[in-house]
Amino acid sequence: MASSALRFDGRVVLITGAGNGLGRAYALAFAERGAKVVVNDLGGSVSGEGKSTRAADDVVAEIKRKGGIAVANYDSVEAGKSLVDTAIRNFGRLDILVNNAGILRDKSFSKMAEAEWDAVYNVHLKGSFLVTRAAWDVMREQQFGRVIMTSSTSGLYGNFGQANYSAAKLGLVGLAHTLAIEGRKYNITCNAVAPTAGSRLSAGVMPPSYAAAVKPEFVAPLLLWLCHDSCTETKGIYEVGGGWVSKLRLERTLGAVMRSPTTTITPETVRDKWSVITDWTNADHPESTDQTTKRMLEIIEAMKAAPAPSSSSSSPSSSRDEPVDVVRLGCDPVERPSDLAYTYESADNFAAFPTFAVIPAQLSMGSTILDMDGFRFHPMMLLHGEQHIAFHKPMPTEGTVTSTARMLDIVDKGSGALALLQVDTRDTSGALVCTNTFSLFVRGKGGFGGPTTTKHALPRVSVPSSPPTNVIEEKTHTNQAAVYRLSGDFNPLHIDLNMAKVANFKQPILHGLCTMGYGIRHVLQACSKTANGDDDTGNHPTIASLQARFASPVFPGETLQTSVWQDGSTAVFQVKVVERDAVVLTAGRVVFASDADAAAPPAAGTANKTEQQQQQGPALKATAIFERMKATLSEKMVKKANAIFQWNIKDAAKNTHVWTVDLKKGSGEIYRGQPKSGRPGCTLTLSDDDFAQLVDGKLDPMKAFMSGKLKLSGNMMLAQKLQVLLRP
Numbered sequence: 018m019a020s021s022a023l024r025f026d027g028r029v030v031l032i033t034g035a036g037n038g039l040g041r042a043y044a045l046a047f048a049e050r051g052a053k054v055v056v057n058d059l060g061g062s063v064s065g066e067g068k069s070t071r072a073a074d075d076v077v078a079e080i081k082r083k084g085g086i087a088v089a090n091y092d093s094v095e096a097g098k099s100l101v102d103t104a105i106r107n108f109g110r111l112d113i114l115v116n117n118a119g120i121l122r123d124k125s126f127s128k129m130a131e132a133e134w135d136a137v138y139n140v141h142l143k144g145s146f147l148v149t150r151a152a153w154d155v156m157r158e159q160q161f162g163r164v165i166m167t168s169s170t171s172g173l174y175g176n177f178g179q180a181n182y183s184a185a186k187l188g189l190v191g192l193a194h195t196l197a198i199e200g201r202k203y204n205i206t207c208n209a210v211a212p213t214a215g216s217r218l219s220a221g222v223m224p225p226s227y228a229a230a231v232k233p234e235f236v237a238p239l240l241l242w243l244c245h246d247s248c249t250e251t252k253g254i255y256e257v258g259g260g261w262v263s264k265l266r267l268e269r270t271l272g273a274v275m276r277s278p279t280t281t282i283t284p285e286t287v288r289d290k291w292s293v294i295t296d297w298t299n300a301d302h303p304e305s306t307d308q309t310t311k312r313m314l315e316i317i318e319a320m321k322a323a324p325a326p327s328s329s330s331s332s333p334s335s336s337r338d339e340p341v342d343v344v345r346l347g348c349d350p351v352e353r354p355s356d357l358a359y360t361y362e363s364a365d366n367f368a369a370f371p372t373f374a375v376i377p378a379q380l381s382m383g384s385t386i387l388d389m390d391g392f393r394f395h396p397m398m399l400l401h402g403e404q405h406i407a408f409h410k411p412m413p414t415e416g417t418v419t420s421t422a423r424m425l426d427i428v429d430k431g432s433g434a435l436a437l438l439q440v441d442t443r444d445t446s447g448a449l450v451c452t453n454t455f456s457l458f459v460r461g462k463g464g465f466g467g468p469t470t471t472k473h474a475l476p477r478v479s480v481p482s483s484p485p486t487n488v489i490e491e492k493t494h495t496n497q498a499a500v501y502r503l504s505g506d507f508n509p510l511h512i513d514l515n516m517a518k519v520a521n522f523k524q525p526i527l528h529g530l531c532t533m534g535y536g537i538r539h540v541l542q543a544c545s546k547t548a549n550g551d552d553d554t555g556n557h558p559t560i561a562s563l564q565a566r567f568a569s570p571v572f573p574g575e576t577l578q579t580s581v582w583q584d585g586s587t588a589v590f591q592v593k594v595v596e597r598d599a600v601v602l603t604a605g606r607v608v609f610a611s612d613a614d615a616a617a618p619p620a621a622g623t624a625n626k627t628e629q630q631q632q633q634g635p636a637l638k639a640t641a642i643f644e645r646m647k648a649t650l651s652e653k654m655v656k657k658a659n660a661i662f663q664w665n666i667k668d669a670a671k672n673t674h675v676w677t678v679d680l681k682k683g684s685g686e687i688y689r690g691q692p693k694s695g696r697p698g699c700t701l702t703l704s705d706d707d708f709a710q711l712v713d714g715k716l717d718p719m720k721a722f723m724s725g726k727l728k729l730s731g732n733m734m735l736a737q738k739l740q741v742l743l744r745p
């Protein structure tokens with residue numbers, strides 16, 4: 018035998034039911050490797066009837082014949098302690114216990130009597146308990162023990178006619194799991210095995226050729242390894258037989274969250290989420306109840322941060338809500354009279370503050386964040402990464418809007434995973450009011466091998482090298498986060514010190530959207546005199562889009578300094594925390610709608626113009642052309658084009674105006690804004706002048722493409738259908 022052979026010299030083994038089959042094979046194998054063996058066997062029949070000393074005696078004799086050491090014990094396992102006493106009396110200790118004894122009383126469940134249930138339960142589960150219970154004290158005292166519970170595939174998977182046996186056998190797995198936990202600090206391991214072997218118990222159900230191929234001797238090596246001093250494996254479940262050994266574990270789907278602070282789980286939500294609940298993608302393998310508790314706590318915390326249950330929600334936007342929201346952003350009409358427009362519902366120019374548009378978006382996210390395509394993460398590790406809002410219409414000061422959230426992409430950023438989401442908010446007529454596109458950075462979840470870039474990335478914005486046109490400084494309140502959370506972002510990261518610590522912050526951090534609200538307010542303050550020729554009495558310029566990146570956290574009470582670089586109708590901005598000289602908001606940009614553009618239908622969140630007034634004003638060149646195309650949209654054109662085209666038309670001030678020509682559904686539709694559903698087959702970008710020339714036939718599309726005047730992305734074949742679209 019090689020020097021690395023596993024030996025059991027000095028160890029004492031008790032094997033129950035060792036007179037035949039598996040027990041006998043274990044006894045011979047342990048003895049052969051130096052263990053002193055207690056061979057227990059009642060000597061009864063397969064069904065547990067009768068009694069004889071012969072079976073145990075034969076095995077003891079065989080061991081002795083081969084030079085080993087063994088004694089017999091003839092008690093039923095229900096006698097528990099007397100089996101253990103045999104080991105102590107003869108060898109002074111007990112190191113290894115193999116609970117192997119078993120009987121069968123097979124009956125289909127409808128015919129099974131209580132006595133048959135009890136007999137099987139008493140030998141397998143209660144018998145294992147009684148013997149192990151007696152051995153436990155000895156092993157604890159010794160600070161060493163190896164315990165094996167014999168389970169069965171019938172217990173693991175169920176088997177017709179074996180309700181009693183299956184229940185007892187799976188019960189043994191539960192017993193093994195708990196003993197493994199309780200035995201850990203005493204160096205006692207406990208494992209469960211589900212062997213397949215030809216034995217007296219399987220004789221009636223196994224064909225002889227199969228029984229010969231699955232000899233008990235092929236199972237014994239696993240047990241010897243699990244019981245050796247050098248093996249610390251515990252709490253395992255193994256299937257073993259015929260020379261094959263495998264380990265089993267539990268698997269749990271990611272599951273679905275169907276409750277929020279404002280809604281509850283119902284049988285219908287369970288039904289509706291069934292495919293998610295039962296989806297094995299990204300399933301995990303829990304090993305302890307702690308992991309369930311931890312997951313529960315994560316879910317509960319995340320639910321606080323994600324107030325709505327589904328990815329689509331309606332939220333009333335009322336004139337009473339909006340002032341509350343802007344107070345959260347530090348609006349102060351006493352300090353700055355122009356803030357009255359955002360704080361006083363009876364003000365002449367009362368309007369929704371531009372960043373109010375994030376509120377319905379946030380409410381609509383719900384479990385979209387939690388599901389995150391199968392990602393598991395602690396919700397405190399999630400930080401708001403970037404935010405972009407495109408306004409297609411003025412945000413109503415009253416009414417109901419519906420927002421629909423969708424996940425765009427998940428990107429591997431090394432230090433974290435970046436999830437990009439988009440939320441479309443529509444009014445009751447179905448018209449798109451605004452589109453929120455934003456990213457969430459999950460720290461510590463990078464390196465999962467996903468894509469490192471995304472086509473959905475927000476536009477890059479850099480700060481000009483010239484000095485800023487305006488710098489505005491303002492101290493936030495120490496209770497700023499406590500006030501801002503009333504907007505519906507109940508994320509404990511912003512209020513609960515313990516949760517902040519979990520996220521490795523010394524104190525709760527400010528909501529990113531609150532910092533952004535300050536920044537936007539400063540930009541409005543800086544630009545209100547120039548962008549649309551408005552003054553600072555509250556007639557703020559109309560915003561077409563805004564964006565920023567959250568570069569570093571802000572702590573409530575810190576002073577924010579916003580630097581603004583205004584150039585025509587675009588303002589680039591950056592926010593710094595003065596006390597720490599830390600840049601906290603980068604890539605800030607506000608694009609103001611020009612007067613011409615503001616007059617076109619889906620322009621922006623506006624402070625001083627009614628929707629009706631806007632629609633009457635002069636339009637961008639493209640507006641008129643698209644309106645003309647819409648009016649003359651022919652059946653032929655619809656058939657020929659059959660795709661979604663996105664047109665990005667740039668005005669003189671370099672603002673981009675998005676139009677969609679949607680010919681996919683067989684009925685042509687042309688509207689302002691991103692495609693309502695689906696992706697564009699082809700995106701075309703050019704100036705409004707070039708667009709006008711293209712339509713008038715004065716600019717050749719191919720030449721425009723070659724010269725770079727016209728940029729094309731997507732399906733080039735579709736782009737060739739341009740002519741059809743341009744000449745309706």
Ligand SMILES: CCCCCCC[C@@H](O)CC(=O)SCCNC(=O)CCNC(=O)[C@H](O)C(C)(C)COP(=O)(O)OP(=O)(O)OC[C@H]1O[C@@H](n2cnc3c(N)ncnc32)[C@H](O)[C@@H]1OP(=O)(O)O
Binds near residue numbers: 399402455460526566
């Ligand atoms: C409607 C929507 C509602 C959503 C509500 C969400 C719930 C809210 O309650 C949560 C919040 O408000 S959290 C508070 C606001 N956010 C923050 O404070 C985050 C501040 N940022 C950071 O700490 C770091 O930038 C950090 C940690 C994000 C990244 O720092 P690092 O790990 O050091 O990464 P770095 O080495 O700088 O860059 C690695 C790659 O990641 C990209 N990246 C960095 N910051 C990003 C950010 N903020 N957003 C998006 N991408 C970002 C980098 O560009 C880099 O990628 P690449 O290598 O491709 O250039």
